[in-house]
Each structure stands twice: as structure tokens, then as C-alpha cells.
Amino acid sequence: MSAPGQAPSAGYAAVFVHEDVPTAEVDRLEALHRPLADSVRDLVDATIRTTVEDEEVRAVRAEVDALVARLRARQLDGPAGVRYNAEGRTWSWGNAVVGERNAVAPPLEVVRDPDGLVHADTVLGAAYEGPPGMVHGGVGALLLDHVMGVAASAHQRVTLTGTLTMRYVRSTPLGPVRVEARIEREEGRKVFVVATLGDPDGVTVEADGVFIVPRWAV
Numbered sequence: 001m002s003a004p005g006q007a008p009s010a011g012y013a014a015v016f017v018h019e020d021v022p023t024a025e026v027d028r029l030e031a032l033h034r035p036l037a038d039s040v041r042d043l044v045d046a047t048i049r050t051t052v053e054d055e056e057v058r059a060v061r062a063e064v065d066a067l068v069a070r071l072r073a074r075q076l077d078g079p080a081g082v083r084y085n086a087e088g089r090t091w092s093w094g095n096a097v098v099g100e101r102n103a104v105a106p107p108l109e110v111v112r113d114p115d116g117l118v119h120a121d122t123v124l125g126a127a128y129e130g131p132p133g134m135v136h137g138g139v140g141a142l143l144l145d146h147v148m149g150v151a152a153s154a155h156q157r158v159t160l161t162g163t164l165t166m167r168y169v170r171s172t173p174l175g176p177v178r179v180e181a182r183i184e185r186e187e188g189r190k191v192f193v194v195a196t197l198g199d200p201d202g203v204t205v206e207a208d209g210v211f212i213v214p215r216w217a218v
């Protein structure tokens with residue numbers, strides 16, 4: 001949500017961090033850590049679906065605990081925040097939807113078309129289940145909120161979700177999903193965005209939202 005050079009309010013100061021790290025080094029670290037997040041995401045899926053014997057579960061837990069201790073040997077005090085360098089590169093490795101180092105986030109790559117359509121495809125597995133075999137309604141809202149926020153920000157301003165309304169037209173099966181969002185209109189600091197979540201058979205959730213350019217970002 002940050003952009004280089006923008007001054008967040010005091011409440012955000014702790015997470016909008018300028019770092020004097022060259023883009024090449026940011027890219028290198030991202031490429032190093034993304035596969036770890038992929039593996040942990042796989043671990044989450046395996047943890048849900050495994051049917052191995054009790055002893056094997058206990059043994060795996062001990063190994064996982066040991067791995068956690070190794071990673072915690074050196075770590076940040078708090079969340080990853082949103083960081084930016086002097087070259088205008090931003091990174092938000094802990095972001096709940098697109099954080100490259102966040103195994104909780106579905107791997108989502110958000111694409112902006114020249115005509116303003118913002119879209120993202122991903123595959124939601126067992127970790128995102130709500131009703132049996134279906135995507136949790138809150139997960140759908142999570143993906144929609146993020147992609148709509150990207151559309152609202154147009155990569156050039158800070159916007160925060162003000163109001164988000166969702167109509168769950170039919171259940172979304174686990175599997176491949178697509179999110180699409182675009183700006184419908186703008187009124188002052190209010191950006192009205194419309195969006196859909198869908199499966200290969202079509203739309204499952206319709207959404208509209210009001211995203212606000214906060215007064216502190218003007």
C-alpha cells in the first residue's frame with residue numbers, strides 16, 4: 001500500500017520502512033526465500049491431508065520444531081511490513097495475499113492490463129476450505145479485497161478498503177480460481193471498484209467496494 005516517498009501517518013510508521021538495499025539484493029533475497037515459502041505451503045497441505053501412523057506424526061513434529069528453531073536464530077522483532085528502496089522497488093514479504101515469504105498466502109500474482117483490468121489466477125487447496133470441498137467465504141473476500149485494492153491504487157496512490165460488499169452467487173469449489181477487478185468510478189478520495197471471483201465455470205462471487213485515499217496520504 002505504500003509508495004516511495006509517501007509519508008504514512010504515525011500509526012503506519014512502524015511498517016512503512018525505507019531500506020537502503022539495492023534492488024538486485026532485494027531480488028536475490030526474494031528468489032532465495034520464495035521456494036522456502038512454497039515448501040512450507042506444501043507442508044501445510046501435507047499436515048492437513050496426511051494419514052501416516054501416530055509415531056510418524058510425532059517424529060515429523062519434532063523435526064519441524066527443530067527447523068523452526070533454526071529459522072528463529074535470527075529474525076525480525078515484528079511483522080515484515082512494507083519496505084521500499086531509493087530505486088522505487090517495494091516489497092511486502094509478509095503480505096497475507098501476495099507475500100513472497102508468506103506460506104499462508106496463496107501464491108497470487110496480480111496482473112494489470114493496459115485497459116485497467118486487474119486480475120489474478122491461483123489454485124486454492126485444502127488449506128483454504130470452508131464448506132466441504134469449497135473455498136472459505138472469508139478467503140474469497142481476502143483475495144477480492146487485495147485485488148480490488150490493487151485496482152484502486154492504480155500503482156500510484158495509497159488506498160485503504162473503506163467498505164466491501166460481497167454477493168456469494170454460488171459456492172466456489174477448491175481448485176483453480178480467478179479474480180478480476182476494475183475501477184468503476186471515482187469521487188474525490190473515494191474509488192469505487194467492482195470485482196468478481198470465479199471458477200472455470202464462471203462467476204461465484206460478485207463484489208463492489210469503496211476504497212479511500214486516506215487524508216494522511218493526500
Ligand SMILES: CCCCCCCCCC(=O)SCCNC(=O)CCNC(=O)[C@H](O)C(C)(C)COP(=O)(O)OP(=O)(O)OC[C@H]1O[C@@H](n2cnc3c(N)ncnc32)[C@H](O)[C@@H]1OP(=O)(O)O
Pocket residue numbers: 001002145146147148149150153155159160161162163188189190210212213214215216
Ligand atoms: C500497490 C499496492 C496495492 C495493495 C493493495 C492492498 C489491498 C489491501 C486492502 C486492505 O486490506 S486495507 C486494510 C483494511 N482497511 C482499513 O484498515 C481502513 C481503516 N479505515 C481508515 O483508515 C479510514 O477510516 C479511511 C482511510 C477508510 C477513511 O479515513 P479518512 O479520514 O481519510 O476519510 P474521511 O472521513 O475524510 O472521508 C473521506 C470520504 O470517504 C468516505 N468514507 C470514509 N470512510 C468510509 C468507509 N469506511 N466506507 C465508505 N466511505 C467512507 C467519507 O464519507 C468521505 O466521503 P465524502 O468525500 O463524499 O464526504
